[in-house]
Every structure is written in C-alpha cells, then in structure tokens.
Amino acid sequence: MPRLQWSRATSATLLALVAALSLSACSDDDDNTPDSGVKVDAGTDAGSDAGTNTDAGSDAGSVDTGIAWDGGSAGTFSCEGKTQATLNFAPGQEEALQDQVNTLAECTTIQLAAGTYTFDNAITIRQNGITLAGAGKGTKGEGTGGASSTVLVFTNAAANSNGLDVVGNRFEVRDLAVWNAKKDAIRVESSVDVVMRRVRTEWAEADKESNGKYGLYPVKSKYVLIEDCEAYNAADAGIYVGQTEYAVVRNNVAKQNVAGIEIENTKYAYVLGNTAQDNTTGLVVFDLPGNPIKGTDIRVKNNTITGNNRNNFASVAASSSTVSQVPAGTGTFMLASRRVELTGNTWGNNNTVDVAVLSGLAIEDDVTLWEAGGFNFASADVYIHHNTFQGGSGDSVDNGNLSPQLRPLGAALAALYAYGETQGTLGVEHLVWDGLDPYGHDRALVNPINICFANNTLPSGTTTAIVDLDLQAAATLATQGNLPGAWGRTRHYAATKAEFACSGFSPALTIGDFIQ
Amino acid sequence: MWTSFVSPRLSVVLLALTLAACGSSDPEGPGTPPDAGTTVPDAGTGDAGGPDAGEPDAGSDAGTDAGTADAGVADAGPVDAGPPLVIPNTLSGFGLFTGSPADGGLVPVEGNVPYTLSTALFSDYAVKSRTLYIPPGKTAHYEPVAALDLPVGTLITKTFAFPADLRQPDQDVRVIETRVLVHQPAGWEAWPYVWNTEQTEATLATGGRSRDVTFIDLEGETRSFKYSVPSKNQCQQCHHLVDETGAQVMHPIGVKARYLHRPNTYGGVEHDQLEYLASLGKLDGLPAPANLPKAPDAFDPQAADLPTRARTYLDINCAHCHNPKGTAGITSQLFLNFDNASLFSLGECKRPGSAGAGVGGEFDIVPGNHAESILWYRMHTEESGKMMPQIGRTVHHAEGSQLIADWIDSMPAKTCK
Numbered sequence: 001m002p003r004l005q006w007s008r009a010t011s012a013t014l015l016a017l018v019a020a021l022s023l024s025a026c027s028d029d030d031d032n033t034p035d036s037g038v039k040v041d042a043g044t045d046a047g048s049d050a051g052t053n054t055d056a057g058s059d060a061g062s063v064d065t066g067i068a069w070d071g072g073s074a075g076t077f078s079c080e081g082k083t084q085a086t087l088n089f090a091p092g093q094e095e096a097l098q099d100q101v102n103t104l105a106e107c108t109t110i111q112l113a114a115g116t117y118t119f120d121n122a123i124t125i126r127q128n129g130i131t132l133a134g135a136g137k138g139t140k141g142e143g144t145g146g147a148s149s150t151v152l153v154f155t156n157a158a159a160n161s162n163g164l165d166v167v168g169n170r171f172e173v174r175d176l177a178v179w180n181a182k183k184d185a186i187r188v189e190s191s192v193d194v195v196m197r198r199v200r201t202e203w204a205e206a207d208k209e210s211n212g213k214y215g216l217y218p219v220k221s222k223y224v225l226i227e228d229c230e231a232y233n234a235a236d237a238g239i240y241v242g243q244t245e246y247a248v249v250r251n252n253v254a255k256q257n258v259a260g261i262e263i264e265n266t267k268y269a270y271v272l273g274n275t276a277q278d279n280t281t282g283l284v285v286f287d288l289p290g291n292p293i294k295g296t297d298i299r300v301k302n303n304t305i306t307g308n309n310r311n312n313f314a315s316v317a318a319s320s321s322t323v324s325q326v327p328a329g330t331g332t333f334m335l336a337s338r339r340v341e342l343t344g345n346t347w348g349n350n351n352t353v354d355v356a357v358l359s360g361l362a363i364e365d366d367v368t369l370w371e372a373g374g375f376n377f378a379s380a381d382v383y384i385h386h387n388t389f390q391g392g393s394g395d396s397v398d399n400g401n402l403s404p405q406l407r408p409l410g411a412a413l414a415a416l417y418a419y420g421e422t423q424g425t426l427g428v429e430h431l432v433w434d435g436l437d438p439y440g441h442d443r444a445l446v447n448p449i450n451i452c453f454a455n456n457t458l459p460s461g462t463t464t465a466i467v468d469l470d471l472q473a474a475a476t477l478a479t480q481g482n483l484p485g486a487w488g489r490t491r492h493y494a495a496t497k498a499e500f501a502c503s504g505f506s507p508a509l510t511i512g513d514f515i516q
Numbered sequence: 517m518w519t520s521f522v523s524p525r526l527s528v529v530l531l532a533l534t535l536a537a538c539g540s541s542d543p544e545g546p547g548t549p550p551d552a553g554t555t556v557p558d559a560g561t562g563d564a565g566g567p568d569a570g571e572p573d574a575g576s577d578a579g580t581d582a583g584t585a586d587a588g589v590a591d592a593g594p595v596d597a598g599p600p601l602v603i604p605n606t607l608s609g610f611g612l613f614t615g616s617p618a619d620g621g622l623v624p625v626e627g628n629v630p631y632t633l634s635t636a637l638f639s640d641y642a643v644k645s646r647t648l649y650i651p652p653g654k655t656a657h658y659e660p661v662a663a664l665d666l667p668v669g670t671l672i673t674k675t676f677a678f679p680a681d682l683r684q685p686d687q688d689v690r691v692i693e694t695r696v697l698v699h700q701p702a703g704w705e706a707w708p709y710v711w712n713t714e715q716t717e718a719t720l721a722t723g724g725r726s727r728d729v730t731f732i733d734l735e736g737e738t739r740s741f742k743y744s745v746p747s748k749n750q751c752q753q754c755h756h757l758v759d760e761t762g763a764q765v766m767h768p769i770g771v772k773a774r775y776l777h778r779p780n781t782y783g784g785v786e787h788d789q790l791e792y793l794a795s796l797g798k799l800d801g802l803p804a805p806a807n808l809p810k811a812p813d814a815f816d817p818q819a820a821d822l823p824t825r826a827r828t829y830l831d832i833n834c835a836h837c838h839n840p841k842g843t844a845g846i847t848s849q850l851f852l853n854f855d856n857a858s859l860f861s862l863g864e865c866k867r868p869g870s871a872g873a874g875v876g877g878e879f880d881i882v883p884g885n886h887a888e889s890i891l892w893y894r895m896h897t898e899e900s901g902k903m904m905p906q907i908g909r910t911v912h913h914a915e916g917s918q919l920i921a922d923w924i925d926s927m928p929a930k931t932c933k
Contacts, residue, residue: 098723102748120726120742124749158726158744159900159910165749167764182900190762190843213901220847290849366933369867372849 070248070515074223075192077169079107079129091115115145118153122161128169134176137200143179150176162187174198184214194224203233206256207313211235219243235314236323237262243293258314259284259323263298265291270512271300281326282308287336287376289369294376299509302344305331309351327352327398327410336360336376341383341509348390352397353428357382357451359436378437380449383504391459394428412475419483435470446499453500465495600700607694607709607718617691618715631789633775635814635828638913642676643685650798658801663768672697672768681732692727693745694718697768704766706751722748741910757841769836774809826923827854829916863891865932875902884929886921
C-alpha cells in the first residue's frame with residue numbers, strides 16, 4: 001500500500017483511500033482479548049460516521065465498566081485459601097532477597113524493613129500473588145531510606161535493568177521508593193490484578209535524558225490500580241499505563257517528567273484526582289500505531305494539570321519516540337483517542353495549550369502502520385465539561401524554544417500564532433483541535449468528530465476558547481511561507497459555539513461511576 | 517588451568533549414579549550425591565496448596581499428575597515422567613562433571629555430551645562450553661527448525677569463562693558461572709550456579725550475581741566491566757516462547773539442528789554432532805545428512821555469503837526474543853529469525869514502536885546505511901537503555917556489529933520514509 005503524505009497528496013485520493021481503509025477496518029474489528037464488560041465501538045470510523053456508530057453490546061464480562069472495581073482481585077487468580085507466607089528482609093540482605101525472589105512460592109509477601117537497599121540488578125518477579133511491601137515511600141528527593149521509609153537504590157545496577165520487573169497475577173507493591181532505576185522503575189507486564197499503592201519512583205537528577213524511561217509502568221495488563229503514588233524525573237513518562245484494560249489511576253502526583261501521566265492504547269481507564277505539574281506535558285491519552293489494543297472509554301476527572309512547562313528533555317536528534325515530539329507547555333492531549341470524558345479538572349499556566357485533540361495522522365501519516373489497531377488513527381467523541389481553565393496558558397508555545405525538526409506541531413502552532421498575534425489573537429485557545437479527522441472531511445462540517453465543550457469555567461475576558469487548526473491546509477500554506485493564508489484557514493470559536501455545545505456521546509462512560 | 521570439554525572421560529561412579537537416578541527406583545534425579553548440600557525449594561513449580569489457576573502442578577503431588585502438565589510443549593518423554601528433579605545447591609550435585617577448573621578442568625561424565633554451535637550467542641566475549649545430558653532410556657526427537665524436542669530429565673549446561681587474554685583463550689581462564697537448564701515434568705527451568713574464587717565449586721545463585729571481570733581483548737586493550745550473572749527469573753527473558761494463552765513458556769535456544777550440524781571430536785574421533793547423538797540412541801528422526809539444515813559460522817566468509825552469515829548472527833543473537841512468539845518480538849513486530857521472509861518485519865524501513873531517544877536513526881534498517889540504522893546502533897552501543905540484547909551484554913561485540921554493518925551497507929541504498 002502506498003504511503004500517505006497528508007501534506008502532499010490530494011484530498012480526493014486520500015479521502016478515497018481512507019474510506020476504503022475504514023471499510024476494511026470495520027469488518028476487521030474483532031477483539032482478540034478476552035472479556036470486556038461493555039463492548040463499545042464508537043466513533044472510530046474515520047470516514048463518514050464518526051461518533052454515531054455506537055454499538056453498546058451486552059457481552060457479560062467479569063468486570064463491567066460500571067462496577068465498583070477499584071483494584072484487587074478481579075481476575076481469576078486468587079490467594080484466598082492458600083498458604084500465604086511472609087518473608088522479612090532488612091538492609092544488607094539484598095543478595096538473600098534476590099535469591100528468594102527467584103524461588104518464591106505463590107502468594108508470598110516480601111516485607112522490607114525501613115532503610116536503604118542497594119541492588120546491582122533488577123528485582124525480577126515471575127510468580128503469582130506476590131506482594132512487595134516497604135515501610136513507606138519517603139518524600140521527594142530522598143535517595144536513602146529513613147526510619148519509616150524503604151528506598152530501593154539501583155544507581156549502580158546492571159545496564160538495561162529495570163528496578164522491579166514483574167510478570168505475575170495479583171501483584172501488589174506498596175510503601176516503598178525505587179531510586180535511579182536504569183530503565184523503568186517498576187515495570188509490570190502481562191499481569192492481571194496489579195496494585196501500586198503509596199510508591200515513589202524517582203531519579204536523582206532532573207532534566208536528564210539518560211534517566212530511566214518510565215516510573216510506574218503497567219503494560220499489557222488487566223485490572224490495574226495506581227493510587228497515592230509519586231513519580232519524578234522520568235525521561236519519558238512518570239506514570240504510564242500501556243496497552244491495558246481496566247485501569248484506575250487515582251490521587252497520584254507526577255512532576256518533572258517529560259510526560260506526567262500517560263494512558264496509552266488502553267481500554268477503560270478512570271483517571272481521578274491526580275496532580276500533574278511541572279512536566280513537559282501533564283496528562284495525556286493516546287494510541288500509538290502498531291498496537292493491537294484500540295484505546296477507548298477513558299474518564300479523566302478532578303485532576304490538576306497546571307504549569308507543565310518543563311523543556312522536553314527526551315528530545316534529541318534522530319529520536320523516534322512519540323513523547324519527544326511534544327512541545328513543552330502542553331497540559332493534556334488526546335491523540336488517536338475516542339470516547340474520552342474530561343470533567344472536573346483544572347488546567348492553567350500551560351504555555352502551549354491546555355487541551356488538544358489530535359489525529360494519529362499528526363504523528364504518523366502512514367495509515368498502513370495503524371493496521372494492528374484497526375486503523376485507529378482517528379480521534380472522536382471527546383467530552384470536555386465542567387472543568388476549570390485558570391488562564392495563563394497558550395501564551396508561549398514550547399516556551400519559545402522551537403524546533404521544526406524535533407517538535408513540528410509546536411513549531412507550526414507557534415508560527416501560526418505569531419502571525420495570529422498581529423491579527424489580535426493573543427494566545428492559543430484552551431481547546432485545540434487539529435482539524436484532521438475524519439481525514440479529508442467536508443470543511444463545511446464544523447465538528448464532525450463530536451468534540452463537546454460545555455459548562456467549563458474560563459478566565460474572565462476569554463473571547464475565543466476553541467480553535468480548529470485545519471492543520472493540513474494551514475501547515476501546507478505555512479510551509480510555503482504564506483502565513484496570512486495559513487492563519488485564514490484556522491477557525492476560532494467562542495466557548496459557546498453551538499456545534500461544540502453537545503453533551504458527550506452515547507452510551508456515556510460508566511467506568512468509575514460506582515467507585516468511591 | 518582450565519580445560520575445554522573435548523573428550524569426556526568415563527567416571528564409573530558417577531555413571532552408576534546417573535543410571536540409578538534415572539531408573540524408576542530412584543526419585544532423586546541424576547546423581548545427587550549424598551553430600552550435595554541442602555536443596556532449595558523448587559518454587560518455580562511449587563504448589564501453595566490451593567487450586568493452581570491453570571498452572572500445571574508439579575510440586576508437592578507430582579507423583580500423581582506429573583507428566584501430564586507440560587505447558588503445551590511437545591514432550592518427548594514417556595507419559596509418566598516421574599517426579600521433578602530436586603535442584604542441588606551445588607553444580608557438583610548434578611553429577612554431570614568430574615574435576616573442577618581448579619584441578620585440571622571440568623570434565624563431563626559419560627552421557628553428558630559436549631557440543632558446540634556453528635554460531636553462538638555473544639556474551640561479553642565469555643568463552644562458553646556446553647553439554648547436553650539426555651537421561652538413559654530417553655530419546656530426543658529431531659526438529660528441523662525449532663530446538664530439538666528434548667525429553668523430560670534433559671539437562672543442558674553452559675559454562676561461562678574469561679581468559680585473561682582473549683588472544684590466548686586457553687590460558688589463565690577464570691570460570692564465572694554455569695547455567696543449567698532442567699527439563700522438569702512441568703517444563704523447563706533455568707538455574708544459575710556461580711563459581712567460587714578457588715574454582716573448586718559452583719553454588720546455586722538463583723538471584724544472580726555480579727562479578728568484576730577484566731581481560732585483554734583481541735586488540736590488546738584491557739577491558740574491565742561488571743559481569744552480570746542473570747537471576748533465575750531473568751533467564752526467561754530470553755528463554756521463552758509465548759503460548760496460545762499468552763503465557764511465556766521456557767524453552768532452550770541453542771540446541772537447534774542447524775547450529776548443531778557440525779563436527780566435534782568425541783573420544784578422539786570426529787563425528788557430526790547430530791549423528792553422534794543419534795548413534796548414542798539419544799536422537800531419532802534424523803533425516804539424511806544431505807537434508808540436514810546448516811547454519812554457517814557467521815564469521816567465516818568461506819562458509820556462506822554475507823546476507824546468510826548476517827541473518828545467522830541475528831538469528832542466534834536476537835531471534836530468541838525477536839520472533840513472532842517472543843514477547844519482545846510481539847511488542848516490536850521486529851522479527852529477526854533466519855526464516856522470516858518479510859523484509860519489513862526484518863526491519864527494512866521499519867519505524868520502531870518506541871525506540872526511545874537517540875538510537876541513531878528513525879528506522880530499524882536503512883538499506884545501504886548502517887550508521888542510520890537502529891538495528892546496528894543498538895548492537896553497537898554500550899549505553900544502558902539503548903543497547904541490545906537487553907541482558908547478557910555489557911561490552912559490544914566488535915566483530916558482530918561489523919558484520920551487521922557490512923550487511924546493511926551491502927544492501928542497495930534506499931531512502932526510507
């Protein structure tokens with residue numbers, strides 16, 4: 001299949017091609033993963049019917065999105081009725097700990113006394129029912145354990161090693177800190193029932209590209225709870241829920257990371273009451289190309305996502321990571337995402353933009369690479385309501401530190417708004433839509449992907465709150481040096497714009513409804 | 517002074533033990549001497565007492581159900597595979613060797629067959645010796661592509677050692693570790709043993725260890741680094757295939773016909789290794805010699821053309837993960853197995869899902885340009901978080917990365933988009 005170049009190919013060709021792909025995507029949309037309480041097929045048909053083709057199935061699953069699941073045993077493995085031994089360790093017993101970790105009986109609790117533990121390799125757990133518990137997570141900046149904290153130090157560990165590396169059902173880690181892991185601080189893969197509670201993951205130095213990538217990283221897992229944790233200085237994401245089904249991310253703090261909290265290729269996530277500050281980007285929801293799980297049903301509620309203006313320290317020449325392309329000052333973005341509700345959140349002082357809705361084509365325009373997820377590049381059904389926008393955002397795109405090569409969207413946005421300023425638009429609106437999806441849509445349609453913006457509190461004096469960038473046309477014109485033409489393609493709307501004053505999508509999200 | 521495993525000596529005592537161990541009368545497994553030290557609980561297959569959530573239960577009640585629970589692996593052994601082998605605390609407890617590196621060399625007992633591979637996994641320039649023990653009365657089945665179908669009770673050992681000077685690989689050799697793959701009734705297990713300073717015994721180190729290693733490399737440069745003995749659980753990072761349920765099932769890697777089909781000297785006589793195993797009654801189903809697959813020595817330009825040698829190197833060094841049934845392969849969709857015919861999933865103009873920052877380029881392979889190919893970069897670099905393989909390598913393999921560079925550069929140049 002020929003590669004698509006959205007900036008060059010003609011719209012007619014693209015429209016035909018994307019429509020053809022959408023058709024095959026529909027017929028190919030089976031879900032290989034077991035379960036899923038409510039089967040939802042919403043707004044992913046990038047062609048013509050985005051947002052309307054909602055099919056609420058009724059397959060009985062073990063956990064419905066509306067059930068009061070908040071971590072613990074939702075899967076089939078349980079320790080109930082089984083021998084549950086506890087192994088106790090103190091600082092200095094790291095070698096014994098490592099030996100025991102490799103021969104654990106299932107349903108063992110490893111209790112670590114307060115203090116500092118130094119490891120030269122990952123703690124690799126491959127057993128079900130394991131709990132790893134310390135005496136406390138300590139506070140930010142503490143690389144050693146105290147009287148009531150347990151700190152696992154990996155500063156001199158083997159290259160390429162994670163801190164905790166876990167595959168095992170019903171896994172829990174609590175009350176400890178993981179310091180200076182070489183790669184990911186806590187990686188839990190292919191596991192069902194995962195709890196991370198009161199855990200701190202941190203690297204000693206801020207803004208260091210060679211820090212580990214992820215702090216708390218459940219991936220390809222199911223039923224995950226991350227609660228009351230802290231994540232600092234990750235060179236990619238502080239908290240990264242990847243390719244997972246059913247995740248609750250609640251009351252955590254993520255600071256000084258490139259991305260504070262990421263929900264990637266994940267179905268059914270409830271992201272509640274977190275604080276994402278001082279990252280490059282605060283809290284983001286996206287699908288990446290090449291992943292078989294098509295993300296959907298994400299509720300982002302009561303989070304504080306402010307002051308995320310840290311310069312992107314993941315960025316280097318020839319990087320191929322997605323997060324390295326994000327301009328500093330991005331509060332929240334959704335990319336290749338659908339059925340996302342954002343409510344009760346606070347955004348402010350994010351120098352580039354508070355909220356952006358982007359097509360997956362903005363980062364990967366070769367649609368063939370989205371085949372694994374059923375051509376899930378289009379975004380649709382985003383409901384942004386009852387949030388507070390404090391202001392101070394959108395006034396210094398990428399902190400003025402522009403790089404068309406590394407962070408092209410930021411550079412394009414900055415160029416557009418530099419011209420816009422001469423036309424009286426003094427900053428990027430609170431909600432940016434790139435205007436790409438459905439690809440090649442009729443521009444007479446104001447809101448073809450059902451983005452709803454309603455009942456939000458905006459700073460006084462706000463004139464326009466929503467922008468449709470028409471990125472394909474605008475970027476092409478801007479590249480040709482025609483900034484007036486490019487700016488002319490963008491559309492700026494008041495918060496009350498009728499086409500955006502909708503009330504979400506149907507069926508409405510239920511995840512988290514019954515979680516207290 | 518350390519001796520390579522060339523010519524196995526008969527050890528009557530140990531052979532007797534071995535034979536006894538594998539008869540039905542002795543449940544203890546091959547040759548656990550009375551003084552082998554304390555054993556460790558076998559938690560890998562242990563049973564906490566309750567229902568076992570889909571995991572075969574070969575732990576406490578193995579007498580009744582062992583042999584039925586082989587994690588989906590084809591099992592060459594008889595149905596009644598017997599109880600699991602109790603894992604000894606010391607390497608000598610297996611009874612697989614006589615002698616030690618301290619007293620003239622570690623010598624495989626009769627029945628513990630040394631073998632070599634035509635191209636081997638690179639492990640920080642460690643000199644490796646391998647043995648294969650198939651219990652009496654049991655036979656492995658030939659597999660044309662996958663690892664040989666080895667019966668329950670099979671023991672595979674790999675011993676890692678460093679000579680003081682790589683240019684004299686037989687002199688001043690320090691043995692670091694011996695890894696033992698054990699085919700238990702419930703599946704394969706990997707157990708690492710670390711040699712003591714005196715080189716008289718290796719002790720079970722399930723949690724892995726790190727050891728400072730210094731040697732003089734082929735260019736005469738002194739290299740010092742911290743060598744990591746992997747933990748038992750880390751072994752599975754490489755030694756696994758994902759089954760239909762998505763679970764990782766442990767498998768051996770190197771014992772594949774194409775790497776074993778080469779000569780070795782047994783009792784002073786040269787034999788093809790596969791044919792030798794067959795002659796011992798340890799391998800059946802072997803096709804005619806002309807039909808045996810053969811992987812070349814990747815570093816012998818006479819053995820095969822450059823692409824074949826490069827693909828062989830990638831196969832043995834990368835494809836245990838980067839294959840359609842390896843977790844990393846599934847995640848990355850980069851398949852480096854020798855029989856992958858798709859240029860794209862081999863990496864040509866393939867953008868990685870998430871390679872992280874600074875890995876040399878945007879594509880796994882840019883034909884004609886190794887310097888911008890991530891595949892080469894990650895093999896070449898020694899930087900944590902960027903280097904491949906994930907474990908088992910601290911220093912870079914100059915000859916290996918040169919081979920891959922030459923191969924990529926030999927491809928017709930192409931611009932990737």
